[in-house]
Amino acid sequence: MTAPAAGHPRPTNPWPALWALVIGFFMILVDSTIVSVATPALLGAFDASVNEVMWVTSAYLLAYAVPLLITGRLGDRVGPRRVYLTGLTVFTLASLWCGLTGELGMGIGALVAARVVQGLGASMMTPQTMAVITRTFPAERRGSAMALWGATAGVATLAGPLLGGLLVDSLGWEWIFFVNVPVGIVGLVLAARLVPRLETHPHRFDLLGVVLSAVGLFCAVFGIQEGQTYGWGRITGFVSVPLLIGTGLVLLVIFTLWQARNPGEPLVPLGLFRDRNFSLATTAITTMGFTATSHIFPLMLWLQGARGLSPTMAALILAPSSVLALVLAPVAGRLTDRVHPRLLVGAGTLLLAAGLLLLSLAMTPDAPLWRAVAGVVVLGLANPLIWGPLSTTATRNLPMHRAGAGAGVYNTTRQVGAVLGSAAIAVLMEARLGVHLGTAGGGPPAAGMAAEGMAAGVTPVSPEVAAAFSRALAESMLLPAAVILVGFLAAMFFERPEHLVR
Secondary structure, three states, X not given: OOOOOOOOOOOOOOHHHHHHHHHHHHHHHHHHHHHHHOHHHHHHHHOOXXXXXXXXXXXXXXXXXXXXXXXXXXXXXXXXXXXXXXXXXXXXXXXXXXXXXXXXXXXXXHHHHHHHHHHHXXXXXXXXXXXXXXXXXXXXXXXXXXXXXXXXXXXXXXXXXXXXXXXXXXXXXXXXXXXXXXXXXXXXXXXXXXXXXXXXXXXXXXXXXXXXXHHHHHHHHHHHHHOOOOOOXXXXXXXXXXXXXXXXXXXXXXXXXXXXXOOOOOXXXXXXXXXXXXXXXXXXXXXXXXXXXXXXXXXXXXXXXXOOOOHHHHHHOOHHHHHHHXXXXXXXXXXXXXXXXXXXXXXXXXXXXXXXXXXXXXXXXXXXXXXXXHHHHHHHHHHHHOXXXXXXXXXXXXXXXXXXHHHHHHHHHHHHHHHHHHHHHHHHHHHHHHXXXXXXXXXXXXXXXXXXXXXXXXXXOOHHHHHHHHHHHXXXXXXXXXXXXXXXXHHOOOOOOHHHXX
């Protein structure tokens, strides 16, 4: 490993810096899921469709994912501290803009645009948190640090709906964004004081790679997200959904080939993937990003639409999972430094699939809510065994000069999974709602009206419609349960980390 530069030695106690970074990291991940509980409020406030409101999340995730590769490299070049502080400033100001779109009567398009800027700020912050851990903690102590990072990710994903519910019920949906402003200011002060200046490395940026990856990902995700809206056919002129998806996939293939043949410095050093655990961990975290994002939407719509819970009460159903994830994170961190990652991640992914299956079975109009809580408890047991151990396994063997690149690739794959999860669950929910509500509510037009009315909090007019609504959302939950099993298969091929071999 490359030693720290003489002018920037490794800090004797890196924990204060990590805690300072965790504040901002928690905030940007909360914003990945906090909008899900505000969906009914946004539908009414902007007189928008479910699909338009879904783009409030999808646009954030897309803008978050696309630049991660270059922002990871940027941290290596100019220093993770500087890039992190810049990103946190952008994110905080964009959060203020998001809230003002409601206060000033702007349309849903303005909110989506503000969320894009938020995502760009988040993309500058995330790789720096992992890079600082990799470069300030020795390999044999990195598990505990990554456990805190992973616990933050797991808790934030689940705490988003809880915090969102409290804010929407008490202050209004705008406050799910306004709350970021004071938190962002505190995070800026702490990071400026506690995060050390680390050694920088000269890098050239692969601008062609940036363009290929950005355009390819956007085309593919937009096609998947909007495919149902356009009947999987023509969008405008010669542009069609299949053409967009196909173009996106072709560009991503060209991007990969360019990375292999780039005579200079590629955006993604493919040598990273010679480390088997890094390759498998990026595969597994992609499935985790997909699952963590996609399961929230049908669950929140069912709790509020079919069961008539307020946003706060619906979000409180998820509270046991957040508490368990936070309590068990230190235990998982200690185990990560001592136990084969195959055992931890394998057990976690199986538990996660089981918890999602339990939730799917519990999603009926009249089942006791403790059945849903039981599924949520299983999710809380699973999350600490996945987030921290995966991030530690991915970066454990990376050399210091590739910390930023490795963090960028790892977080990009996680966010790509989240983007695809958001897009895929929107398509699946719309399709299943059309099938079941079309039968119960008198055909496709009635199905669309019933779905959006129930999502906006309107009490179902008949038990048949409530049952059909619940059945459609329960079936949608099976998709993230199936996808996380791919992560389980990846975990089964982890090799023993080098520090355990020694």
